[in-house]
Amino acid sequence: MVRLPTLSWLALRNLGREMRRSALTAAAMAVGLALLIFSRTIADGAHEDWIDAGVRLGSGHVTFNAPGYRDGESLDDRMSRAQVEAALAAIGDSGTSGQPLASVRVATRGLASSPDGALPAFIVGVDAATETMFSRLGEEVVDGRYLQDGDRLHAFLGVALAERLGLRTGSRMVLTAQAASGDIEGQLVRVVGVYDSGVEELDRTLVHVPLGTARSWLGVEGATAVAVLLPHSSFTDPLLDGAEAAAGRAGLEVVGWPETQPDLYSALKLDDGGDWAFHIILFAIVALAILNAIFISVLHRKRELGLLRALGLSGRETGLVVYIEGILLTVASGFVGVGLGLAVMFLFFRDGLDISGLMPEDLNFGGVAFDPVMVPVIELKHVVQSALLTFVIGLSASLYPAWHAARLDPAETVKVD
Amino acid sequence: MREKPTARESAVRTEGLWKIYPQEPRPVEAVRGVDIEVSAGEFVAMAGPSGSGKTTVLNLLGGLTRPSRGKVWIDGREISALPDRELAKVRLSRIGFVFQSYNLLPVLTAAENAEFTMLLQGVPARERRERVRRLFAEIGLEGLEDRMPPKLSGGQQQRVAVARAVLADPALVLADEPTANLDSAMAEALLDVMEQLNREQGTTFVFSTHDPRVMRRAGRLIRLVDGQVEG
Numbered sequence: 001m002v003r004l005p006t007l008s009w010l011a012l013r014n015l016g017r018e019m020r021r022s023a024l025t026a027a028a029m030a031v032g033l034a035l036l037i038f039s040r041t042i043a044d045g046a047h048e049d050w051i052d053a054g055v056r057l058g059s060g061h062v063t064f065n066a067p068g069y070r071d072g073e074s075l076d077d078r079m080s081r082a083q084v085e086a087a088l089a090a091i092g093d094s095g096t097s098g099q100p101l102a103s104v105r106v107a108t109r110g111l112a113s114s115p116d117g118a119l120p121a122f123i124v125g126v127d128a129a130t131e132t133m134f135s136r137l138g139e140e141v142v143d144g145r146y147l148q149d150g151d152r153l154h155a156f157l158g159v160a161l162a163e164r165l166g167l168r169t170g171s172r173m174v175l176t177a178q179a180a181s182g183d184i185e186g187q188l189v190r191v192v193g194v195y196d197s198g199v200e201e202l203d204r205t206l207v208h209v210p211l212g213t214a215r216s217w218l219g220v221e222g223a224t225a226v227a228v229l230l231p232h233s234s235f236t237d238p239l240l241d242g243a244e245a246a247a248g249r250a251g252l253e254v255v256g257w258p259e260t261q262p263d264l265y266s267a268l269k270l271d272d273g274g275d276w277a278f279h280i281i282l283f284a285i286v287a288l289a290i291l292n293a294i295f296i297s298v299l300h301r302k303r304e305l306g307l308l309r310a311l312g313l314s315g316r317e318t319g320l321v322v323y324i325e326g327i328l329l330t331v332a333s334g335f336v337g338v339g340l341g342l343a344v345m346f347l348f349f350r351d352g353l354d355i356s357g358l359m360p361e362d363l364n365f366g367g368v369a370f371d372p373v374m375v376p377v378i379e380l381k382h383v384v385q386s387a388l389l390t391f392v393i394g395l396s397a398s399l400y401p402a403w404h405a406a407r408l409d410p411a412e413t414v415k416v417d
Numbered sequence: 418m419r420e421k422p423t424a425r426e427s428a429v430r431t432e433g434l435w436k437i438y439p440q441e442p443r444p445v446e447a448v449r450g451v452d453i454e455v456s457a458g459e460f461v462a463m464a465g466p467s468g469s470g471k472t473t474v475l476n477l478l479g480g481l482t483r484p485s486r487g488k489v490w491i492d493g494r495e496i497s498a499l500p501d502r503e504l505a506k507v508r509l510s511r512i513g514f515v516f517q518s519y520n521l522l523p524v525l526t527a528a529e530n531a532e533f534t535m536l537l538q539g540v541p542a543r544e545r546r547e548r549v550r551r552l553f554a555e556i557g558l559e560g561l562e563d564r565m566p567p568k569l570s571g572g573q574q575q576r577v578a579v580a581r582a583v584l585a586d587p588a589l590v591l592a593d594e595p596t597a598n599l600d601s602a603m604a605e606a607l608l609d610v611m612e613q614l615n616r617e618q619g620t621t622f623v624f625s626t627h628d629p630r631v632m633r634r635a636g637r638l639i640r641l642v643d644g645q646v647e648g
Contacts (some may be wrong), residue, residue, distance in 0.1 A: 006536055013524035237461075307520050312483055312509025312537050314502045411482040414516050415472075 013323035014403045024295040026333040033337025033390040041345045041376035051233045058225030064330035075180045079222040086250035087226040094242030103134045106214040110177025116166035122205045125214020137195045144193030155189040158203030159196040180219040184333040201255040222279030280301040290397040298401045306413025319406025326398020345376045428589045428621040433488035449508035449644040460615045462635030463625045470644040471625035479591045480504045480562045492578035492588040511584025521566040528562035556610045565602040572603030592624035
């Protein structure tokens, strides 16, 4: 449109004249956007933390299994040594950026026994050096230590299981499970350490033993799973895409953490949904504030807008002046809001936002211990989404006042008051 | 600028013009069958008591409102049935308005107000400024170019409005009681300016008034009573 620069110039002048009203309207949008960005970065940080905690205690961001293993967790569906090698090669060849950490595991369900009794246990044979970097259990030691290279007939177990079986560091226990041969086999191990993960289910069932011990005890040459830890959950899909073909050729299936930890995935989706619902309510309020401010401003300027019609602007162009005012306010608010949101986020970047006073201790969420200190993380996609949402809301809220301005009757509006 | 008109061509003409406002319990007939013709270069006053339909007729002539019946021609072009966008173009290119209550854009300076219509017409900036400078000098607004409207007196504001109306080189300037808010000295000064522009540039003026002093300055008087032309 030829006159767009003139209309924009006029809109800018109008905003300048009503500086206080313009600033207040823009502030409502900017603060709304800043809140949105801050809460998104906090949520993104918390979610990444939950995923990280979940996959470290579980089966990684990505897991390679023999087909059928995940259904029955039976050693009949184990990976051969060649398949383990193929899985490791597939990870290396996937072209995933970052440094994936692969943990070869032999896992089975069985019994943990002591003179005090016997309880069901989920026993996982791990490579101690790798697992120290993979799992957070080594950071949760309450007695003794985590497994080390050179450990052979040792076990590291949760505090709930240890208490129920009357075990502590140095105690001996017997692990019993069905071996690959189908026979029930027992293995005497000594407790090297006890952990307290904060997740009751883990603390009363999960037992780590050295990989070599698990292999020889259960008669497994390969593994039941190769779990992969990635620097960030966003690398999950690229690794899956890059490794799927090679895994298929090796007769393996490869899945991401949303499939291996559906409870965690659902919990995150639920939390995300709640966040968006909150944001939509917040922005509905902001939109009403903007609509109100711009509409009142149109009502106050009826005579001026009518004069524009008399001077030769069409109804559409007159509405456009008002709409451009909305656009300018929205754009200005967008910049200020993004800046403000990121500034607030940086305040909490180092130490995080501690909400421990607002929640019970040992809160679990989707099978993961909830960390009350939430450290924000910038996900560019979400910052852009938030800014776009503000833009859409600002532009939508400006539509009605613009439409109203376009429909003003010039003969009525230029009348003497 | 347009050439000063030499022939007695019609600047505005109406035929059987009616304006009826739907209202309970009875529709209001504000204008009832008005036939007017104003030739180019005329200086015409439309007189009549309050409620006689002067403002409504001016709004109909200027395309600010549409007739219920009848037709309006501006500079030979029938405008009554034009769509909104076309009507806006006619207002922009053929008609200048001066309203009773000054009606300057408060966010623009006096000079910016005066050149606003030219800006919409796409007149180059240098030419706009030159035309404003010359006209402001002629009508006693020199030195007030950068003043914002609230810093101008009523008479000065009305002169800026007249400048805005004539600078865009319209076929017709419609002024609705332009002197109503001015004291007699300012009113005389404004009429001097309008007469001067009519005389020197050939601008056609049609203005409404109920002030006998203003009527006396008109080249021709059209009397309206109860929405009809008298006599």
